[in-house]
């Protein structure tokens with residue numbers, strides 16, 4: 001698969017065998033098997049063994065599988081990184097990345113396994129551009145719970161306290177051709193709130209959203225997939241532009257709006273995204 005959909009990226013506590021089992025049939029585009037915040041200190045060693053054994057056994061089908069390790073400055077970080085590297089997941093997610101040096105240090109152990117970075121500290125926001133340029137980094141994940149805590153801010157519906165950080169990371173990710181996933185929505189029984197948060201994240205440019213509960217999957221998958229209406233317009237834009245090009249022109253009009261080559265590029269991206277989603281869903285069925 002050349003393009004991987006990452007509409008829904010579900011965290012699951014690495015210590016919970018039942019959740020790991022259930023994940024094998026959930027319609028998540030990607031799974032983060034968590035050894036960090038979702039696991040109590042007394043369970044860290046057992047969770048590491050459980051998660052790494054499961055990843056080696058590869059029961060998750062076409063879903064992308066990522067292991068989130070503990071930080072290098074914790075008692076578990078070094079052992080997590082060694083074990084995760086041996087398990088060969090699709091990627092290793094590093095928490096609380098502050099600088100490109102954090103990634104370089106992990107890269108020495110992780111070899112060529114792609115690295116993902118949790119963007120969740122004030123220093124990480126200020127260094128987003130250099131972090132985005134780090135070799136081997138393929139995806140940024142917003143850690144909005146930690147960021148709110150570190151900023152002494154509040155979780156508000158419009159997320160105004162976070163807009164600067166979200167924007168800096170989006171700029172860094174797109175400048176370096178990385179994927180970028182939005183933070184979690186904590187109130188996992190609040191469907192309207194989740195939908196609004198997904199729509200905001202999608203409109204800002206995120207590829208998808210990280211989730212904490214399976215009940216959040218359906219809404220997130222729907223909001224981050226291109227709508228039928230958008231796909232229809234994309235096909236019409238491509239057709240109209242190709243027709244105009246044949247007659248030597250450079251601007252078409254569809255539904256009263258201009259279509260230039262940049263709009264056609266975006267239309268092709270939407271169609272490719274829809275195709276990748278269909279391929280993933282067929283493979284998971």
Ligand SMILES: CC(C)(COP(=O)(O)OP(=O)(O)OC[C@H]1O[C@@H](n2cnc3c(N)ncnc32)[C@H](O)[C@@H]1OP(=O)(O)O)[C@@H](O)C(=O)NCCC(=O)NCCSC(=O)C[C@H](O)C(=O)O
Pocket residue numbers: 010011012013018019020022023034037038118120142143144145146147183184188212213214
């Ligand atoms: C929030 C939860 C503690 C709720 O758990 P629970 O009470 O067990 O929920 P349910 O009874 O409604 O569960 C129903 C079934 O679904 C399975 N389940 C629940 N959660 C998950 C999951 N995340 N992945 C897979 N499966 C899940 C249950 O096993 C039930 O199955 P069944 O037995 O068949 O009925 C719980 O959802 C939870 O622990 N969620 C994850 C929390 C987490 O990962 N937190 C850390 C990541 S968030 C973060 O740190 C982001 C970042 O770093 C930041 O700073 O922002």
Ligand SMILES: [Mg+2]
Pocket residue numbers: 037095118120143145146
């Ligand atoms: Mg965090």
